[in-house]
Structure formats: structure tokens, C-alpha cells
Amino acid sequence: MTSVPNITLNNGVEIPQLGFGVYLVPPEDTKETVLSAFEVGYRHIDTAQMYGNEAGVGQAFAESGLARDDVFITSKLNNTFHAHDDALREIDGTLERLGVDQVDLFLIHWPMPGIDIDYVETWKAMEEIYVAGKARAIGVSNFLSHHLRRLDDETDIVPAANQIEIHPYLQQQDVRATSAELGIAVEAWSPIAQGQILDDAVVLAVADEVGRTAAQVVLRWHVQRGDIVFPKSMSRERMVENFGLFDFELDQSQIDRITGLERDGRVGPDPETFNWIPKS
Numbered sequence: 001m002t003s004v005p006n007i008t009l010n011n012g013v014e015i016p017q018l019g020f021g022v023y024l025v026p027p028e029d030t031k032e033t034v035l036s037a038f039e040v041g042y043r044h045i046d047t048a049q050m051y052g053n054e055a056g057v058g059q060a061f062a063e064s065g066l067a068r069d070d071v072f073i074t075s076k077l078n079n080t081f082h083a084h085d086d087a088l089r090e091i092d093g094t095l096e097r098l099g100v101d102q103v104d105l106f107l108i109h110w111p112m113p114g115i116d117i118d119y120v121e122t123w124k125a126m127e128e129i130y131v132a133g134k135a136r137a138i139g140v141s142n143f144l145s146h147h148l149r150r151l152d153d154e155t156d157i158v159p160a161a162n163q164i165e166i167h168p169y170l171q172q173q174d175v176r177a178t179s180a181e182l183g184i185a186v187e188a189w190s191p192i193a194q195g196q197i198l199d200d201a202v203v204l205a206v207a208d209e210v211g212r213t214a215a216q217v218v219l220r221w222h223v224q225r226g227d228i229v230f231p232k233s234m235s236r237e238r239m240v241e242n243f244g245l246f247d248f249e250l251d252q253s254q255i256d257r258i259t260g261l262e263r264d265g266r267v268g269p270d271p272e273t274f275n276w277i278p279k280s
């Protein structure tokens, strides 16, 4: 089986560079889907309170027979729970649903600019969660450079990771550069632009050159840039396809041609304006 390299986070915790995302995996299908992903070889699962499927991830882990140390689980604080006391309470719900004592990485899901709770307050609660040992690492998601700089100026712990939308149509070089400068690992969500990149002529040409699929070529582009990825698919065949990234390489000209596809092409919400509060 191909082995997935680890990336070392700024507190020494290691995260597999390739994982499996479960956004939009229905709760009733999550256990079986994640068990399939474990069978394929994935050992890093990306879930969130908002996805409503942490319990299914926990059931899959329990049934898998895998050791706790062999599986890396990320979850994210829901937009509803940014208040200090809410965050401290809700991490316990995550741990209970996952059936673990400690999550490997816990993220603030969105900065939420329009609510009256400052994300700096939320981050201070995240620091308490970390100090209490309920998360091996803490980080953020959808934070832009100015958000990261405020945390750097006003709080004690540098986030271990920043999970943001990245794919060849939206590369976020400024946020990647700020993250790198501050020692924050970058995680690329929607790494294949929810499928929209897969019929791009440049991607298909590179795929043809290396004898791989469009999805493999785009995911490999992320890997060679050093970002962490966790494509989502409920099909076993695609899980296998997306796992096959570590036995081929793109050359510099192939990387450059894919990088040339930047077009400010967001497929998800803009963190500057996104203020969605899910109904609970």
C-alpha cells in the first residue's frame, strides 16, 4: 500500500498529508463510508460539528479495530458556538460523538465577521481546550491574512493549521505566504474544486502526459506544493483513485501550467462575508 507522508505541525504533532473529507456525507452513511476509506488506507479524517456526522466517524473508528494513534481526526467548532463558554462546552460534545478522549486537530470553522463575538475571544477558548489536553493541536479555518495577524498579535498560541479553499482556480497565495511566515500549516479544502476542475483542458493534458487521472494530477499538484488535502468521495473507486498520489511526480513545467490556471474562482463562501449560523 502506498504510504502517505506526514507533515509536522508547529507543536511537533504529525498529520498525514492526505486525508479523507466527510463534508456532505449523510450521517446515516458516514460509518460505512469512513470504514471504506480506512480499508483503502486513509488514516486522516476531516469532519466538523457542522457536518452532523461526527458520530458516524466515531462509530467507524470504533469498528475499524485501528489503534487510536494510527488515526488522525480533525473536527471544527460550529459557527453557533463562538462564545467562550459555548466553545469549552461543545468540545466535549465532539469528543463524546467521536468516542475519543482527545481530537487530533480542532479548528475554528469560520471567522464570522458579522457576529458580536470576536474570533480572538473564540481563539482564547481554543487555547484553553488545547491546554486541557482535549485537542493535540488547534487551528483555524477560512482565516485570511489579517485574521491570522490579529491572532499572532493578541494571543499566545500560534494556530497549527489554517484550512482554506484552495485549488488551481483559487490559489490564495497571500494567505499561504502569511501562514508560512507564521509557521501555520496550510490545509486545502475542496482541493478538486468540488469536481469543477476535472474537465479543464490543461489538467487533462497533464493527466495524459503522466498517464494519471485529472483528479490525481490536481491532488498531486497540491501535495508537491506542500499543502495538506482531504478529497471527499463516497465511491470506493474514487477513494482508491484519490489515494494513489505517491508513486508519480509532476515536473516543474507541469506544475507551472496548472498554477497558471488561477482565476479567483471560488466554489465556496467568502470568509469576509460568510456569517451563516446553522439551525441546531
Ligand code: NAD
Residues within 6 Å of the ligand: 020, 021, 022, 023, 024, 046, 047, 109, 141, 142, 163, 164, 188, 189, 190, 191, 192, 193, 194, 195, 198, 215, 216, 230, 231, 232, 233, 234, 238, 241, 242, 268
Ligand atoms: P472536493 O474538492 O473534495 O470534491 C468533492 C466532489 O468531487 C464530490 O462531488 C465527489 O464526488 C467528487 N470527486 C471526488 N473524487 C473524484 C474523482 N476522483 N473523480 C471525479 N469526481 C470526484 O470538495 P469538498 O468535499 O468540498 O472538499 C473536501 C473536504 O474539505 C470536505 O469533505 C471537508 O472535509 C473539507 N471542507 C472544509 C471546508 C471548510 O470550510 N473548512 C469547506 C468545504 C470542504
